Amino acid sequence: MPRPGRNTYSDQKPPYSYISLTAMAIQSCPEKMLPLSEIYKFIMDRFPYYRENTQRWQNSLRHNLSFNDCFIKIPRRPDQPGKGKFLGASPQLWGHVLRMAVSCGAAKRFKVMMTSDHLAPSKPSDAAHYLQQQAKLRLSALAASGTHIPQMPSYNLGVSQPSTFKHPFAIENIIAREYKMPGGLAFSTMQSMSAGYPLHNQLTTAWPHMYSTSVIDTAAPISMASSDYGAYGVPIKSLCHGGQTLPAIPVPIKPTPASVPGLAGLPTHIPAFLSNSPQSLSPTSPQTATSQSSPATPSETLTSPSALQSVAVH
DNA sequence: GACTGTTTAGGCTCGT
DNA sequence: ACGAGCCTAAACAGTC
8 A cells, every 4th residue: 555645645635624634733833722824824735635725615614613612712922913813722622532432423424535545444433433442541541640530321432442543644644744853753742732731832832921831730641552543543642631731711712502412411520520620630730820810710611511512523 | 905703504414 | 304513605793
């Protein structure tokens, strides 16, 4: 099978949702946040498909970013004039991935997108099974770290056998080709997200005067299985933000509803553990600097059912 | 004026 | 048939 190069996928529409594409762009950036224009650039640079009809897909992308709460918007610093805010990943992205696994929506879409090429020898169900496996691993890891983990009786996260599925469209396969750290660690940007909550990085970058480095979460990175990629190749550990503090400044893109259809069986406090309270995971910093002054409290932002609902494959 | 962000509406595909 | 998820188009308001 030919090794896919940067342009191998050429003009075919990538099997990614706009959410995934945006996540890729954000993760490719060391600051873990990008303005909209840079996200456009990232997508067009890597996916020739998106070099055409820019108005169409960019409008769709903006729609998704606005409609969904997988991303947070970080205001520009006063010394960073420009249009629009910076976009950063929110823990809802993990909920997005988890829900994909639960609903097998990833497999559904994956089947559609991949059956026509030679890139996905795995069964479509493997993607969903793998996501479930990774969700289970994440839950187990959080349990081991002492974080309260609610029961999830409505969801079968158990998988007998982890899949070795790795999609050539995997984010790291795309990003790593160009985003290697000086030390040659190709995936260090991914791992940095798994080791610490990217929001901290985002916020200290955007508002260094507000976010002291003392709030860096020192919780150990969660050890994942050898393969950490879900459907679409989205590296789950980079999306779930295990072991993080939760700055309060980010506001949900849209108000989170009190209840979300489709998550009826899900305990409403699940996002609380996904977000990992500072108390449980940031011993050196019981409270983030601004957790009291934010217009949107972490609980409002991250513990609503919508945190897991988010937007599937958008 | 161009860009950004939000909202509404409709269409398509797929699973139930 | 129906609902869910996703994509696209369009309109509008705000910002730079």
